[in-house]
Amino acid sequence: MIKLYDYELSGNCFKLRLLMAILGVKYEPVAVDFYPGLEHKSPWFLQLNPLGQLPVIDDDGYILRDAQAILIYLASKYDPSAKWYPTGSPNLLGEVCQWMAFADAITSTASAARLHDGLFYDFDIEACRTGAHRLFRILDEHLWFGEDQGNDWLCSGSHPTVADLACFPYVVLSEEGGISRQDYPAIRRWTDRVKRIPGFRVMPGIFPAGPGPKTT
Amino acid sequence: MQNQNEKDPIIENLWHALGALKEIDAGQVNKTQLLGQPLCYGKDANDVAFVWPASERHKTHTPVNFEALNRCLPVQVRYGYVWTCLGTPSEEIFDIPEYVEPDRRNLNAASMGVHVSAPRAIENFLDMGHFPYVHTDILGVEPHTEVKDYDVTVSADACEILATRCLFYQPMASQASAGGADVEYVYRVPHPYCSILYKSSPLDAARQDVICIFIQPLDQEHIRAHMLLSVLDVDNPDISIRAFQQTIFGQDKPILENQFPKRLPLDPRVETPIRADKSAITYRRWLRQKGITYGVIPAAA
Incomplete structure (x- = not known):
């Protein structure tokens, strides 16, 4: 069985728990x-990942680090629908990789702000927050224009991708780092859509979607 | 320095926890803040703790010679934490007799920063009504949402609030739980910013697990919450006992940070309580009678 080296309050660990819940993949958290x-x-952990970062998985002896890399690995291996x-699709795949890199930028700004405020990491908090707002503005515009074209997700196409799961956690946890999402209405609608993906699960700090629009 | 308008002599003369002794690297500078005042703290190789006013000379995680410090603040180590006082200590740190029982596991679950006032954090800690909604499937579950009537008293010397006979159905009361059970809670509030919770032990019907929350007010609207666990648990490793409490606190965090106003209103007409809020009403009245002004919106005179 897959072993996930895990910390409950980590958004980067959560995105893997989320994908595995959606795909119905069983795993053992460590x-x-x-x-x-x-x-x-x-x-002992540095032997597993010399970068000293979570998450890491061990899939039957195959060890992989980096949340975005693990998302790609898990989806490639355990999602037969691809x-x-x-x-x-080369175009779609290109977009996925583009937004996976964007997720790393969210980690180094919005997630860093959350670590500063919640766990007292020694970061330049104003730089973290300014950086996160710059990314959120870009994300909000992208989603807004996407909605206008009938796209619900980060990448074109009718199905969410690992890019949505990669970007989601530290966007939705941003207020713990003092980054309000009040000015980003398209981001709010997108996070609600992610929360309604069948199999969605929560983590501390993230609440389930409210009751959806009634379909009669 | 603390703004003169923000001075609260009662709070200033109390002891406040700054951090867990075990988590401090010996011989190094750690920085924090208390009541708006930047502080440094550290410990030497013999676990002797020091707290002193922050200065430009002292940088985080650099070595420090404690003997060369010219002015240190009062310091005590209690319950595994370093405590200090900015003024003149007016009373001893409250007693937690269970802490020294030989079979207890004592550990700091975490020290976490929250954008809220200290009294709001204490009031949330006293509230059982949110369990099924915020800690779903752990500390509560629908339809078991009723907060049954309980007793709240203030001790004769007015030093402490005690809430007893608090019963609540909990699907998973602690890391050691095997399943759902009616759990009995007792709450003590022996300090305006500290509370102690006793809850039935899943392992021994005659004894209780103890969970303490020591709030360090960074300023009027930012805190560090230090969570001490003193539990009866022979099976679970520290990490899973800690993780359980961090999950609970992680669920409370967005609720706390969305409280408005951030400071606790002490005017009884400001927020409408229900019967389940009996301990919160007593807590607000107790703060009012003590004359606490820090982290609250005082009642109009």
Whole structure:
């Protein structure tokens, strides 16, 4: 079975739990004392990932680090429909990779702000927040124009991809870093759509979607 | 320095926890803030703790010679945490007799930053009504939403609030739980910014697990919440006992941060309570009678 080296309050771990829940993939979480124990910097963990970062998976002896890389691996291996990581379409695949890189930028701004405010990391908080707002403005515009074209998701096409799951957690947790999403209405609609994907699960700090529009 | 308008002599003369002793690297500078005042703290190789006013000379995680510090603040180590006082300590740190029982596991679940006032955090800690909605399938579940009537008293010396006979159905009361059970809670509030919760132990019907929350007011609307667990649990490793409590707190965090106003209104006419809020009503009245002004909106005179 897949082992997920996991920390409950980590958005990067959550995105893997989320994809595995959606795909119905069974896994065994291995809790890592990220805070306050800093176990991800301990010798045994550094053997697993010399970067000292969560998450890491061990799939029957195959060890992989980096949340975005693991999303790609899991979707490629466990989604026979190939919709979550659409290798059949060069254009769509290009877009997925573009937004996966964007997710890393969200991690280094919005997630960093959350670590500063919640767990007292020594970061330049104003730079983190300004950077996150710049990304959110770009994301909101992209989603707004997408909705206008009938697109519900980050990439073109009618099905969500790993890019949506990669960007979702630290957007929706942004207020814990003092980054309001009040000015981003298209982001709010998109996060609600992600929450309605069948199999969606929550983590502390993320609530389920409210009752949806009635279909009679 | 603290703004003169924000001075609260009662709060200033109380002890406040700054961090878990175990988590401090010996011989180094750590920075934090208390009541708006930037502070440094650290410990030497013998676990002796020091707290002193922050200065430009002292940078986070750089070595420090404690003997060369010219002015240190009062310091105590209690319950595994470093405590200090900005003024003149007016009373001892409250007693938690269970802490020294030999078979207890004592650990800091986490120290977490929250954008809320200290009294709002304490009031949320006292509230059972939110369990089924915020801690779904753990500390509560629908349809078991009723907060049954319970008792709240203030001790004769007015030092402490006690809420007893608090019963609530919990699907998973702790990491050691095997399933759902009616759990009995007792709450103590022995300090305006600290509370102690006793809940039935899943392992021993005659004893209780103890969960404490020590709120460090960074300023009027930002806190560090230190969570001490003193539990009876022989099976679970520290990490899963901690993770359980961090999950609970992670669920409370967005609720706390969305409270408006951030400071706790003490005027009884401002927010409409229901019967289940009995301990919150008592807490607000107690703060009012003590004359607390920090982190609250005082009642109009």
